[in-house]
Amino acid sequence: MLENLKMFAPFLVFMIACVAAFVWSRKRGEDTEATLNQRLLRATTKKVEKYLQKHPYITPEEMEKVIRFVQVRDPISRRMMRIDDTKLYVKGLIRCLLDQKIIAYAGKDGYCLAKKEEEK
Numbered sequence: 001m002l003e004n005l006k007m008f009a010p011f012l013v014f015m016i017a018c019v020a021a022f023v024w025s026r027k028r029g030e031d032t033e034a035t036l037n038q039r040l041l042r043a044t045t046k047k048v049e050k051y052l053q054k055h056p057y058i059t060p061e062e063m064e065k066v067i068r069f070v071q072v073r074d075p076i077s078r079r080m081m082r083i084d085d086t087k088l089y090v091k092g093l094i095r096c097l098l099d100q101k102i103i104a105y106a107g108k109d110g111y112c113l114a115k116k117e118e119e120k
Contacts, residue, residue, distance in 0.1 A: 032074055036081040039072040044083075044093055045102065052103070052113045059110035063090050 044067045064086040071082035097103045104114040
């Protein structure tokens with residue numbers, strides 16, 4: 001009986017590890033699109049911030065040019081995401097950056113970096 005248990009224990013550990021790996025990979029596969037969307041948003045935000053550090057203003061047309069060829073990849077699943085419709089994406093990006101107070105509306109010139117509020 002003890003010998004059977006010694007042989008069964010490694011098999012049981014192996015099966016538990018396989019099930020855990022399977023569940024983890026399924027969960028990872030479902031979240032890939034959301035993860036890529038977040039990475040794309042982060043990458044485009046960095047590009048716009050970098051542009052605004054060198055220039056005082058950015059218009060939506062300039063923003064389209066800046067983020068035109070941005071793409072992100074998931075190294076595990078080898079999926080890729082890029083922007084197909086830059087005009088539509090820029091509208092959402094501007095709304096998101098305004099909500100996060102990264103940029104501020106600067107009139108007909110476009111948008112500028114928002115001034116950081118100092119904590120009192």
